[in-house]
Amino acid sequence: MNNPKRLGSRGFNRTPLALLISCQVAMLMGLSGGAQARDFFNPALLELDNPSQRGADLTVFEDGSTQAPGRYRVDVYLNGQMVDTHDLDFSLQKDATGKNSLQPCLSSGMLESMGVKVDSFPALKASGQCANLAQAIPQASATFRFNQQRLDLSIPQAALNLAARDYVSPDKWDQGVPALLVNYNFTGANNWSRNSNNNNNIVNNGIDGTGNTNNINDNTSTYFLNLRSGANLGAWRLRNYSTWNRDANGDNHWNSINTYLQRDIIALKSQLVLGESSSPSDVFDSVPFRGGQLASDDDMLPDSMKGYSPVVRGIARSNAQVTIRQNGFIIYQSYVAPGAFEIKDLYPTAGSGDLNVSIKETDGSEQTLVVPFASVPVLQREGRFKYSLTSGQYRSSNSDVENTPFTQGTGIYGLPWGATIYGGVQAASKYQSLAIGWGQNMGVIGALSADITQAWSKPEEMGKESGQSYRLRYGKSFVESGTNFSLASYRYSTEGFYTLQETLDTYTNGRSSPYLDHKKSRAELTLSQNLWEGAGSVSLSLISEDYWNNDRRNQSASVGYNNSWRGISYGLNYTYSKNGYNSNGDRTNYTDQLFALNVSVPLSKWLTNSSYATYNMNTSRRGSTSNMVGFGGTALPSGNLNYNISQGYTSQGQGASGNASVGYNGGLGQVNLGYGYDRSQQRLNYGVQGGVMLHENGLTLSQSLGETVVLVKAPGAKGVNIANQTGVTTDWRGYAVVPYASAYRKNITGLDTTTLPDDVDMTLTSQTVIPTRGAVVRAEFKPNVGQRVLMTMLMQGGAPVPFGATVTDADGQNASIVGDSGQVYLTGMSGSGKLNVKWGNDASQQCQVSYSVVEQKENTGIRLMNGQCL
DSSP states (O other): OOOHHHHHHHHTOOOHHHHHHHHHHHHHHHHTGGGSOOOOOOGGGGGTTOTTSOOOOOGGGTTSOSSOSEEEEEEEEETTEEEEEEEEEEEEEEOTTSOEEEEEOBOHHHHHHTTBOGGGOTHHHHTTTSBOHHHHSTTOEEEEEGGGTEEEEEOOGGGBOOOOTTOOOGGGOBOOOOEEEEEEEEEEEEEEEOSHHHHHHHHHHSBOTTSOBOOOTTOEEEEEEEEEEEEEETTEEEEEEEEEEEOTTSOEEEEEEEEEEEEEEGGGTEEEEEEEEEOOOSSSOOOEEEEEEEEEOGGGSOGGGOOOOOOEEEEESSSEEEEEEETTEEEEEEEEOSEEEEEOOOOOOTTOOOEEEEEEOTTSOEEEEEEOOOOOOOOOOTTOEEEEEEEEEEOOSSTTSOOOEEEEEEEEEEOSTTEEEEEEEEEETTEEEEEEEEEEEOGGGOEEEEEEEEEEEOOTTSOOEEEEEEEEEEEEEETTTTEEEEEEEEEEEOTTOOOHHHHHTTOOTTSSOOOOOOEEEEEEEEEEEEOSTTSOEEEEEEEEEEESSSSOEEEEEEEEEEEEETTEEEEEEEEEEESOBOTTSOBOOOEEEEEEEEEEEEOTTTSSSOEEEEEEEEEETTSOEEEEEEEEEEESTTOOEEEEEEEEEETTTTEEEEEEEEEEEETTEEEEEEEEEOSSEEEEEEEEEEEEEEETTEEEEESOOOSSEEEEEOTTOTTOBBTTOSSOBOOTTSEEEEOOOOTTSOEEEEBOGGGOOTTEEOSOOEEEEOBOTTOEEEEEOOOEESEEEEEEEEOTTSOBOOTTOEEEETTSOSOEEOOGGGEEEEEEEOSEEEEEEESSSSGGGEEEEEEEOOSOBOTTSEEEEEEEBO
């Protein structure tokens, strides 16, 4: 028999003739390409190891489409901007280019919510439930990018209604779920005197014959509790803001700062408030009231159509207690270490009002600051009308003052050419006033507003008065020079001018002697300046007030310089205060000046966690100078544990001092503990804050709640971190609260999938919610709770189920596709159950698998088992 290998070798000698023939054949094949059959994949190749087995029906993939028709969750983009996330049905249709592709089923209502002029294109409605976008709107198209789970809609601008950038339709605003809320913040301090007199008292009086320790007057305890509680039902929000404090003398003080009922009026883009609140401060000074108010809410407008709690900075010479009052009420109390400090987490009451800051040192001395809190110039966009209507009783922090009824109305209207006109009226039995003003955008120069108020008043025990008040306000950010005038203002009042509050505060029914702060002028300035590159920035805050009825002048000034070099940050601060308010809210004639230097050096190059070393120096007008070095940072993977320790020395015989503190920010709240000492005393301070929410699914603890929050519902997914949140995790039931959300804006809430338990899997890990003001909106997730199983599906006879077969649970949900050798990955599997397997439409191409998860779990958390078709 001939050797075929040798014959083949001789039969295919590479000759020039053979090469020429090969080239001709290739050319002919290229020219006859139109007559060739299209590329075809024979699914029988998948069953080479089992040729008697009928394969799965894969015809859907034969025409070049990348995926099978069906329902997919996609991010919808309109002309490049994401508008929403939807579960959409896709089917094979002709697209805008005439090719078969997966096209979405878009209802006319969905298109209308995106801003499409549905009424201008009758074909959108004529096509029934699913609108054919490409055929109904010329030059429109829909492209499904499967790998990104993204649907790109391209629609000509002529087919869209004009809407502001970032506009969110009110019909998508979520009023939230019914809930009861409590927000708490408790701080306390125990002080022990270290002076010799107190030690003698302990020796002499120590323990009496009964075995009880005598009280020591120099040892004190103080406590402060801030409570914000409320209830949500539909669009209504009931809120109460109360505080309790126990002073060093053991006296308890409970104050209900305000209680009110609030809801939004969507048609008017306004908020309705019934109860205790404060009027806006854009035209008149803010007035606390008990009654009703209807006022515009700028947050209901898109960001592109919108026309402030300030940071309180100061310097403490020792372990000081910081108390902040607004409108006579304590709104903040805490403890700070020596050196410069910043307070950024204030909850000012509505309508603003200056913040009176008292810094009480361990030696009993106090320094005071006034931080201006007022609105910037009142410019509005052309055609924008902003208003407020307030009626009720005047509500003073002094319980002796009469609750005099009054009414107030203000209006601000945007005119062409960058102008704004504004004004208002106030009326009470003992007071009337009219205000009119003009604001102007002056381009590169800035924005300026000027107004005049005419008032007629009758203070108690005085005759009728009449006078005027003139005010100028200026604001500007100079981008080129880096200068930002947050607020520059000056007001001058004639001797006969009194504000509504000044007048009504004099009426006390004889229960106390009225003291009238009759203001003459007030000037304030807040600015920041970025210096040249690498030179840092400078900030300045000034305020000065004088009065007609006394020679007292209230002044505060703060100057700061901050910079960094190779990661090392440093700053210089200077403060001056005169005639402010002490921690009891009383006027003082106290004057002080402080200078501070602070340096922070990061230690991340040597330590794994974020840590730093600090140095602080401050000196006061009294001559004492203190120096302090410290070490601090954060720990734990999420950085939710912070710590600080410092040691210092103060001149003029005050001696050594030290501080240590630790704080933990967890999903159930925040706790902190600190210890400090100096020559005269020791202090242990502590605090706990957080939120409690009662909703239809139970009770959930959280971090401190903001005005608007998101309730995460993921039943069974315990201990899962919420993305982009520090310390926020789901509790043992799978619930968590995202403590801050933006009202009337899109908020994306996501779960960190790397923290999912081994027995939990999710197909959807983020939700978009759009809450109204004060709402508790729910972001609901549907985790597949159960075992993760890699199952080998076997048919009767032992052959594997064909490649491409679909597997669903008994309810037809959680579809999976069988891979090679009959293997399929399944999640959310219960201990036992049944699975439906299908690889064709015939009855012989379907079966059912009964399973019981009994195999041992491997390190991956995935169980391996077989499933037998029945």
